[in-house]
Amino acid sequence: MKWTYSIKHKITAASLLFGVIVLVMITNINQRNQIEELESAFEAIYKDRLVAESYILDFSEKLHNLQVAINDPVSSLSQKQLIANRLLQEIDTLNQLYQATRLTEEEARYFLHFTGLTEEIDLRLKQGDLESEEVMIKSALMDLHSLSQIQLIEADKLKSKTDRIFHLGSIISQFELVILIIIGLIIQALLFSSKTTTAAKWPKNPGLN
DSSP states (O other), rough: HHHHHHHHHHHHHHHHHHHHHHHHHHHHHHHHHHHHHHHHHHHIIIIIIIIIHHHHHHHHHHHHEEEEEEHSSOOOOHHHHHHHHHHHHHHHHHHHHHHHHHHHHHHHHHHHHHHHHHHHHHHHHTTTTTTHHHHHHHHHHHHHHHHHHHHHHHHHHHHHHHHHHHHHHHHHHHHHHHHEEEEEEHHHHHHHHHHHHHHHHHHOOOOGO
16 A cells, blocks of 8 residues: 555654764764763873973983082082082982873883982982992993883884774764765655655546646
C-alpha cells in the first residue's frame, strides 16, 4: 500500500536525522576532549619544561658565580664564604621551585643528586674546605646539563602528542563530513522518491483541461 511505503520513508528519514544529531553530539564531545588534552599538553610544556629550563639556567649562572667567588685570589676566606653562602641560599630557593614542577623518574634521580651536591658544597664551605668545591661544582653542572637534555626530550614528546591530537582530529572531521554527505544524499533520495510516489498516486485528468 502507498501509505505504508510513505511511512517507511518517513521512519527512515527520521532515523537518519536522529543519526545526524547523534553524530553532532559525538563530534562535540570529541572536540571537547581534544581541547582538554591540548590544554593539558601546552600547560605541561610551559610549566614543567620551559619554566624548569629557566630554573636550570639560573642554577648554572649561580654555580658559575660560586666558582668565580671561590677561586678569587684577592678575596679572603670570610669574604668567599659570605658570597658563596648567599649564592647557595639562592640555589636552595631555586631547588624548591624546581621541585614543584612535574619530574620524570630520571629527572628526579638527577635532581636528587644535584641537591645532594649543593648541600655538600654548603657543608664544605662552612668548614672552610674550598679545595674540594671545584670538583663538586663541576659535577653539579653536569647534572644540570643532563636535566636540560631531559627537558628537550620531554618537550619533544609533548609536541608529538599535540601533533597526534591534531592529526586524529583532522581524520575524524573528514570521516564525519563523508558520513554527513552520505546521509544527506540518502535523505534527498527519500524525499525525491516520496514526491514521485505522490505524483503517481494523484495523476492529472486530461479531460479537465
